[in-house]
Amino acid sequence: MFVEFLWVLLLGSLLGLELIGKVPPTLHTPLMSGANAISGITVLAALTLIIKAGDNSVLLALGAVSLGFALFNVIGGFLVTDRMLAMFSRKPARKENR
């Protein structure tokens, strides 16, 4: 089990290293923001904690707070990235219309 996880970690890291090469400067902040939203994938950990908590109310509350933080990251992150990207995707579209 643990060895499998290590392989997953290794391959995931290698994939991440290769995913982005040249990034135009205008995309630095949106890419950072998008990657940040993805790192909110800890929602999965928070959900697992809540589901496995059973009747332990401290764990349930910890899990729920953790879920709240993670979802704040995910929902806020994706929406804010979309707002940024919408801003500069509109300009070329207008030029095309004219």
Place this chain on the structure above:
Amino acid sequence: MSASLILKYAIELVAVLLLALGIKGLSKVRSARGANQLAAVAMALAVLGLLINYAGDGGIAATAWIWIIAGTLAGGILGAITAQRVPMTSMPETVALFNGCGGMSSLLVALGVALFPEAGGSDLVAVVSIVVSVFVGAITFTGSIVAMAKLQGWLSTPAWMQSRLRHAVNIALAVLSLVAAVKLIASGEGAQGLWLLVIGSGLLGIGVTLPIGGADMPVVISLLNSYSGVAAAAAGFVVGSQLLIVAGAMVGAAGLILTQVMCDGMNRSLVSVLFGGALGATSGGG
């Protein structure tokens, strides 16, 4: 293998693929907006897969659902409101705020499993991953909050923080965290070591971020973003989720590359951003 497990694996595979395509697409102007939406869909799929798996495998208790819905509503609504209201000029600090909360989430999960081992495990692997998750999660949280506060102008750097003394303070904090980590790993459990680790690494995050100047902050936020990926991967080890490990590792590695790219764009080296302070001021000028 139950049907719900197979379905979970299938959904997870698709989610990883979409997340990878999302990160890739975000680095090109044309595909960026679609890629962001793709990543959001992938995230929703990942959550769905997890819920289906647990619902099919023994079911999810009603009390659990109540807490899930409460957490979802609170985090989701606050996140949506923040994302809508925040001005376009303060994007880096917004990202820092979100990023800090992601780190906090990993930290809380690790704390929960550390305090109640029945939710995860208490073997060596579990303890080490809890330590990593707490350490990186706490640094991400406090570092991101300091970065946000500095960009907002709420915080200025105290003078002694710009002297060489800060290196000594940070090293002391790092040693404190290390001692706490070793104590935790050696004894298996023990709340003392745990809280010491939380406090030590939290203060370390503040101490490392506080001396860094505002112009270098976006690079630091990008680096902290990479850390939050690492924290997520560690949380994946804690709860035993391969998808979480892949996604966390991907974000951690991609964030590191992005940090390097941003440094290159500013003609700065990562070392001078992180430790430079006065050194950077003499060479960079401002």
